[in-house]
Amino acid sequence: xxxxxxxxxxxxxxxxxxxxxxxxxLIYKAGEFDxxxxxxxxxxxxxxxxxxxxYVEVEFTSGVGHALTAFQTVDKGLVYVDVVGSEGKTGSxxxxxxxxxxxxxxxxxDAVRWTYISTSNYTPNEFWKPLIYITHPENSTYxxxxxxxxEYILRVKFYYETVEAYNKAVDEYNNGSTKYTHTQLSNxxxxxxxxxxxxxxxxxxxxxxxxVEIYWSD
Numbered sequence: 001x002x003x004x005x006x007x008x009x010x011x012x013x014x015x016x017x018x019x020x021x022x023x024x025x026l027i028y029k030a031g032e033f034d035x036x037x038x039x040x041x042x043x044x045x046x047x048x049x050x051x052x053x054x055y056v057e058v059e060f061t062s063g064v065g066h067a068l069t070a071f072q073t074v075d076k077g078l079v080y081v082d083v084v085g086s087e088g089k090t091g092s093x094x095x096x097x098x099x100x101x102x103x104x105x106x107x108x109x110d111a112v113r114w115t116y117i118s119t120s121n122y123t124p125n126e127f128w129k130p131l132i133y134i135t136h137p138e139n140s141t142y143x144x145x146x147x148x149x150x151e152y153i154l155r156v157k158f159y160y161e162t163v164e165a166y167n168k169a170v171d172e173y174n175n176g177s178t179k180y181t182h183t184q185l186s187n188x189x190x191x192x193x194x195x196x197x198x199x200x201x202x203x204x205x206x207x208x209x210x211x212v213e214i215y216w217s218d
Contacts, residue, residue, distance in 0.1 A: 108200035
């Protein structure tokens, strides 16, 4: 830290750093290299790039606590980052959604988007229709807010429901049903694939956040 001037990154600088950083390739080992190890390593790597970063401790209403990192981006505000892996596996870059009194939420980094499919415009059985997108202004901080996490969970729920509806429709079509045309089924599958790409691999929510402590590097 001596003779080092740290700066708050922009959102894009923060994204570029995470994409280049290799902390997410490390292996989780309970008692040896756990959430604290991931959080400290990412923090130290950020400092080495002259980015101001924080080590964060989260206490839950039940179960053990958790560690992650945070950046105060100049254009999107406070951003929590969780790169922790599971036992014996590598980590992954995720944005964490942390609010006291609410469940600890995670979204894969690539799934935090300013333009995405609006699943609220469909029922699971009609996802073969032309896609409608939601677009937030570039200066919007909405995708970093807890409301975006809630919306993301609803989109994930819709994804599983429409996959189930699609599989049922395909079975019926193969058995002679004319409820859906081949073109509709093809469009449906294409839309499912696009939605799957958007939401990435969903992460199970953790417990309810009881307390958050943030320790900045300066």
